[in-house]
Amino acid sequence: MTITTATARMLRSVLSVGRLSSSPRKLHVSSLQHRRHLTGSNAPGLLKNRGSTMPPRPKPPPADEIEESFLKGSGPGGQKINKTNSAVQLKHLPTGLVIKSQATRSRSQNRTIARQLLADKLDDLARGGESRNAVVGEFKRKKKASSAKKSRRKYRKLEEEGSRQQDDEEEVDGIEEAEEKQGKGQEQDQEESNEALAEMPNDLDRPQK
Amino acid sequence: MPRLRPSFIRRAHNISSHLATLLPACRDLRSAQNELRWIREHVSSSLAPAHEHNVTSRSCVTKTAVAVIKKHLDTEVQIDRLCRLRGTRGVPLQYVLGSQPFGDLDIRCRPGVLIPRPETEAWVFHLADLVRNVIAEGALSRPGGDVDDRTARPLKIVDLCSGSGCIALLLSSLLRSHLRGSDVDIRGFDVEPRAVSLAKENLAYNLRRRVLPRPRAGRQNVVFEKADIFSEDWLASLHHDPADPNAGGSKLGAPIDIFVSNPPYISMRGYDCDTGRSVRNYEPRLALVPHESLRISSFADCAPEDVFYARLLEVAEILRPKFVVLEVGDLAQATRVLEMAVRAPRPWITMEVWRDWPDMAPEEGEDQVVRIGGLQVPVRGSGHGRTVFLQRGA
Numbered sequence: 001m002t003i004t005t006a007t008a009r010m011l012r013s014v015l016s017v018g019r020l021s022s023s024p025r026k027l028h029v030s031s032l033q034h035r036r037h038l039t040g041s042n043a044p045g046l047l048k049n050r051g052s053t054m055p056p057r058p059k060p061p062p063a064d065e066i067e068e069s070f071l072k073g074s075g076p077g078g079q080k081i082n083k084t085n086s087a088v089q090l091k092h093l094p095t096g097l098v099i100k101s102q103a104t105r106s107r108s109q110n111r112t113i114a115r116q117l118l119a120d121k122l123d124d125l126a127r128g129g130e131s132r133n134a135v136v137g138e139f140k141r142k143k144k145a146s147s148a149k150k151s152r153r154k155y156r157k158l159e160e161e162g163s164r165q166q167d168d169e170e171e172v173d174g175i176e177e178a179e180e181k182q183g184k185g186q187e188q189d190q191e192e193s194n195e196a197l198a199e200m201p202n203d204l205d206r207p208q209k
Numbered sequence: 210m211p212r213l214r215p216s217f218i219r220r221a222h223n224i225s226s227h228l229a230t231l232l233p234a235c236r237d238l239r240s241a242q243n244e245l246r247w248i249r250e251h252v253s254s255s256l257a258p259a260h261e262h263n264v265t266s267r268s269c270v271t272k273t274a275v276a277v278i279k280k281h282l283d284t285e286v287q288i289d290r291l292c293r294l295r296g297t298r299g300v301p302l303q304y305v306l307g308s309q310p311f312g313d314l315d316i317r318c319r320p321g322v323l324i325p326r327p328e329t330e331a332w333v334f335h336l337a338d339l340v341r342n343v344i345a346e347g348a349l350s351r352p353g354g355d356v357d358d359r360t361a362r363p364l365k366i367v368d369l370c371s372g373s374g375c376i377a378l379l380l381s382s383l384l385r386s387h388l389r390g391s392d393v394d395i396r397g398f399d400v401e402p403r404a405v406s407l408a409k410e411n412l413a414y415n416l417r418r419r420v421l422p423r424p425r426a427g428r429q430n431v432v433f434e435k436a437d438i439f440s441e442d443w444l445a446s447l448h449h450d451p452a453d454p455n456a457g458g459s460k461l462g463a464p465i466d467i468f469v470s471n472p473p474y475i476s477m478r479g480y481d482c483d484t485g486r487s488v489r490n491y492e493p494r495l496a497l498v499p500h501e502s503l504r505i506s507s508f509a510d511c512a513p514e515d516v517f518y519a520r521l522l523e524v525a526e527i528l529r530p531k532f533v534v535l536e537v538g539d540l541a542q543a544t545r546v547l548e549m550a551v552r553a554p555r556p557w558i559t560m561e562v563w564r565d566w567p568d569m570a571p572e573e574g575e576d577q578v579v580r581i582g583g584l585q586v587p588v589r590g591s592g593h594g595r596t597v598f599l600q601r602g603a
């Protein structure tokens with residue numbers, strides 16, 4: 001799916017969420033153009049389609065419509081530091097949509113996840129009830145409803161078979177953990193880390209002197 | 210380190226006591242929440258199978274319920290233990306969980322062996338892209354195609370100071386789809402026996418996970434060995450003819466394609482002043498700081514933290530690689546390494562410095578060139594100066 005500029009303009013007028021807001025964030029998140037795209041053999045296998053009944057996964061927008069940023073430590077990096085922050089944030093330039101992923105401990109995997117989340121979101125906005133997310137959501141709702149029925153039968157079943165039924169309904173496409181911050185949620189998030197930084201006026205990873 | 214405000218700790222505690230435990234190491238709530246999530250995921254995935262087993266044996270609801278409660282308690286005890294290791298004792302999360310993702314790979318991590326860094330991952334991706342382009346242009350190793358597969362020779366990669374094996378293994382994973390007919394020959398060397406065995410384990414583990422190319426029948430194409438790269442015996446062994454049966458099955462004949470190293474590069478002062486506390490307390494000093502005796506014995510005219518580069522460039526003269534990537538500590542060290550490299554007997558046709566994130570646009574104030582004598586060497590990307598890249602003609 002490609003978003004034309006016209007569609008993008010329309011989307012933007014609908015969207016009031018997910019804009020990069022105030023400038024304090026510039027202090028610790030550097031927003032930079034980033035043109036490389038993790039595809040093909042580099043893309044982690046996290047986001048493959050599992051069920052064939054679902055609509056196909058939408059494709060992420062072209063790289064030049066994405067501004068990528070991640071927390072860059074102020075310290076020396078490399079061998080001197082072993083931090084675990086791997087969060088990746090994407091801004092879709094035509095719509096101003098902001099997506100963040102800190103689902104995994106791998107920055108390269110978070111980059112792929114964030115791109116997929118962005119693609120899903122844009123698909124949602126462009127196609128509404130027909131989007132993959134909507135279809136998947138509907139599928140899950142139905143499954144949940146039937147799982148209520150199922151659980152009533154569960155104990156009887158347990159006695160009969162002596163086995164516990166694995167409750168795996170929630171996991172449909174493997175990105176449930178991926179985070180997505182938008183609008184209000186994001187502001188709040190930012191406040192929180194500002195406070196954390198206020199706790200630590202110096203470099204986060206500097207050892208005690 | 211500044212003390213955490215009690216009100217801040219209390220706030221974390223109100224969310225979860227685990228968060229408060231993690232806070233001293235994580236410093237902010239976001240990171241603590243992330244680390245707690247990863248610890249939980251780790252514990253639930255490592256506890257699950259054993260208990261499933263107990264439950265299926267008898268058909269009884271009470272027994273199932275007891276098992277469920279017991280599992281829950283076990284899980285909580287485990288989570289609490291790991292949070293304490295991380296938060297109270299300050300053990301690196303990667304040692305607590307025993308792993309670090311590195312591209313598609315999952316690299317096992319254990320004390321005695323350096324934890325792979327994201328900056329290293331970034332330059333390996335960048336190098337793989339570059340090599341892929343060169344392969345596509347047909348200037349490197351014929352990757353099958355219309356040519357008879359048997360004529361395609363393997364891509365030869367040498368990784369010195371290989372540690373966990375992360376660099377060599379990720380390169381092989383990233384290049385596999387581009388090496389149809391041929392494959393890769395990888396040799397990694399490290400002086401630390403624990404590193405050598407961990408690298409072997411990482412090879413086997415990631416082969417099982419199917420993120421590494423399968424070796425062809427009967428042929429082991431990735432070999433990690435123990436060696437001190439400063440020893441004369443080892444250097445002499447590099448001259449062996451690969452066809453020589455007495456060379457111990459060595460496939461290391463020059464010229465090779467890719468020569469990479471992330472050697473110890475921190476000065477003694479840098480180690481004391483700007484390493485993270487968990488780095489100093491738990492990661493091996495041998496992996497970080499070149500030993501003082503090395504300089505006195507062989508490279509008296511360079512800074513103590515640069516001795517590995519002097520040696521690596523000597524080795525490069527013997528192996529005659531097409532591409533060299535050496536990780537460094539900062540732009541100043543990169544500049545010193547380039548000054549050594551321009552004195553090489555045979556000139557490099559390309560010299561570059563890559564910053565931490567080589568494919569990001571430079572920020573304001575980040576120089577895009579360094580001067581080495583009369584030469585202007587391009588500096589790519591954004592962040593600290595992180596690698597020296599050298600290339601020789603075909």
Ligand SMILES: C[S@@+](CC[C@H](N)C(=O)[O-])C[C@H]1O[C@@H](n2cnc3c(N)ncnc32)[C@H](O)[C@@H]1O
Nearest residue numbers: 323325370371372399400401437438471473496
């Ligand atoms: C910075 S670590 C790099 C590990 C790994 N390549 C990585 O990037 O994560 C440096 C490695 O050099 C090894 N080393 C130190 N002195 C050595 C020597 N004289 N010969 C070979 N390896 C050495 C250490 O054991 C350590 O594993």
